Amino acid sequence: MPMLGFGVYQNYTTKDSVLEALRVGYRHIDSAQAYRNEAHVGDAIRESGLPRQSVFLTTKCINKTHGYESTLSGVDASLERFGTDYIDLFLIHDPMSGQERRLQTYRALLESRRAGKIRSVGVSNYGIKHLEEIKQAGLEMPSVNQIELHPLCQQTPIVSYCRENGIVVQAYCPILRGKMDHPIVRELSEKYRRDPAHVLLRWSLQKGYVPLPKSATPARIRSNAQLYDFELHESDMAQLDTLNEGKAGAISWNPVDWD
Incomplete structure (x- = not known):
């Protein structure tokens, strides 16, 4: 999985942007069923002329679609919209459907992986309790947990848990949705003569996260x-x-604290 998504x-303008x-x-490329742009992403990949295997493709299923059978059919629908025969990473988009449906959904994704329709299974917006319920159910741990992650919201307990359990951490909102006017971010931007976004994304990369600007x-x-032509000094990372x-x-x- 490439470290920058x-x-x-x-x-x-999804197709043109991709x-x-x-x-x-x-x-x-990080998409989701709820974004309603999987078809545009698929069109862009084909028009790019790149081999399918050179693009790492992610999508997600939102809570209203959770459940075993609905997830199986949802995987097929995403494959059809993307116009591909496999998806590299499929995430449970959020934990907001309750424990029973979360586990049903997770089992369906594992089944879809066994069928060769997806390559890896992960989760998004999962707190420690949601990850623990997967472990307690005797299921393998997810490959990825995608959470909101940036200097203002570091979610340290979840990150530590993921690292202890071999779960890759992906960072959404890594550049604060463009609201990068914090004085320290601005100060470092001037110091390195780089955009504020570069400072925030380097922080994420140097932490070992996978940022998704x-x-x-x-x-x-x-x-x-x-x-990739500069690094933040250790003292600036600490700041x-x-x-x-x-x-x-x-x-x-x-929604990492959802029941």
Whole structure:
């Protein structure tokens, strides 16, 4: 899985945006059934001329579709919309359907993997209790947990749990949905002569996360991928770490405490 992904949430020019992302070097596209743009993503991958196996493709199933049979049929529907015969990573989008349906959904995704329809099974917005219920059910742990993650909302207990259990952490909202006016972020932006987004994305990469920036602006899509010619000093990483506000720093729905 490439360490930098391209998110397409609320992207109303999805096909063009994904084409531009693939053109400038992204090879990891993060979609979801709820985004209603899987078909546009699939069109862009085909039009890019890239081999299917060179693009890592993710999608997710939202709580209203959870359940064993509905998830199996949902996987098939996503495959049809993407126009592909496999999906690299399929996530449970959130834990908001309750324990029984969460586990039914997880088992259906494992079955879809056994059938060769998906390559990896993961979750999103899962707190420790949701991950523990998978373990207690005797099921293998997910490969990925995608959570809101940036200096203001670091979700340290969940991250620690994931690392202890071999779960890759993906970071959504890594550039604060463009609200990057914190004084320390601005200070480091000036110090490194880089955009504030670069500072936040380097923080995420150097933490070992998989950030998923999104944009519909071609110049910003290109800029957000230009991250590999500098590193943040250890002291500057520590300074960003001090910005953590816990859940109070969240800017998205972040339902990690859902029952």
